[in-house]
Amino acid sequence: MRRNPFLGMLKAKALEFESKFILTYAKASGVPMANLKEAAEWAEAYGISGLSEKAIKVLEPFLRLVKL
Amino acid sequence: MEKKFQIVQSSTNTIELRPPISWKVRDYLEDFIIEKVLKEKQIVVSSQWTIHLHLFFDSYSPRFNYENIHFFYKPRTVKENMVKIYNVFIPEKLINEAESKYEKTIELMYEAVSIFLTSTYKKVGKEFMSESWKQVDMKYLLALPFPAAVEDQKYLTDIRDEKGNIVDWVDTVAKDFNW
Numbered sequence: 565m566r567r568n569p570f571l572g573m574l575k576a577k578a579l580e581f582e583s584k585f586i587l588t589y590a591k592a593s594g595v596p597m598a599n600l601k602e603a604a605e606w607a608e609a610y611g612i613s614g615l616s617e618k619a620i621k622v623l624e625p626f627l628r629l630v631k632l
Numbered sequence: 633m634e635k636k637f638q639i640v641q642s643s644t645n646t647i648e649l650r651p652p653i654s655w656k657v658r659d660y661l662e663d664f665i666i667e668k669v670l671k672e673k674q675i676v677v678s679s680q681w682t683i684h685l686h687l688f689f690d691s692y693s694p695r696f697n698y699e700n701i702h703f704f705y706k707p708r709t710v711k712e713n714m715v716k717i718y719n720v721f722i723p724e725k726l727i728n729e730a731e732s733k734y735e736k737t738i739e740l741m742y743e744a745v746s747i748f749l750t751s752t753y754k755k756v757g758k759e760f761m762s763e764s765w766k767q768v769d770m771k772y773l774l775a776l777p778f779p780a781a782v783e784d785q786k787y788l789t790d791i792r793d794e795k796g797n798i799v800d801w802v803d804t805v806a807k808d809f810n811w
Contacts, residue, residue, distance in 0.1 A: 574710075574713045574715070575710050575712055575713055576684060576710040576713040576715035576717060579708055579710060579717060580640055580642075580684065580686055580717060580788055581788065581789060581801070583642075583686065583717075583719065584642045584644075584688070584788055584789050584802060585789075585802050585805070587642075587644060587688065588644055588802045588806070589806075591644050591691075591693055592806070
């Protein structure tokens with residue numbers, strides 16, 4: 565089985581990390597959302613429309629995973 | 633051999649405040665569901681896909697104020713691993729309000745699994761899941777240590793830091809970037 569390079573994990577496991585990451589980040593920022601898909605869309609939209617440089621740097625690898 | 637049905641556990645709370653439940657609870661529930669439900673109903677076990685049911689214990693915040701368990705029926709499918717990931721949110725306040733927090737956590741985990749199965753597979757009815765609940769070995773589960781040691785909780789993003797302590801990987805990223 566091919567492994568995702570992200571932390572040497574299976575891609576499925578990396579996506580689960582991503583879900584937890586986005587949810588925690590969104591929650592810390594007080595962003596309302598109905599589900600993780602919305603959370604990912606939110607994160608991506610913020611990445612485009614002016615989230616801090618630091619935050620974009622953190623989110624970048626995860627946002628790439630969302631697009632895969 | 634990899635289980636065809638796996639429960640993944642996360643919390644949006646800190647390590648100190650999340651439900652301190654042993655990984656053996658979900659290990660038992662996985663085996664129980666595979667034996668008593670999936671094999672019985674001939675679902676999932678013979679499929680090419682493996683199911684990951686991602687349970688989020690969700691701490692309260694003004695904009696995340698669910699009153700009940702929420703199941704998101706559209707999975708994320710990862711074809712290269714042949715995995716379908718389903719997400720379920722369990723509000724922690726349901727646990728915090730309970731008299732026996734441990735028992736309530738187990739009940740909610742089973743309820744989350746039931747919601748997933750009854751919403752996803754026509755062959756599995758609510759009554760069947762309620763009846764099956766009576767066969768869960770609560771004596772075994774309640775004999776497990778609670779609160780479980782942090783290293784025995786094995787939440788999804790638990791990692792060891794350079795000192796060998798268990799930390800949440802997301803928290804380490806958050807600290808690095810001053811959230």
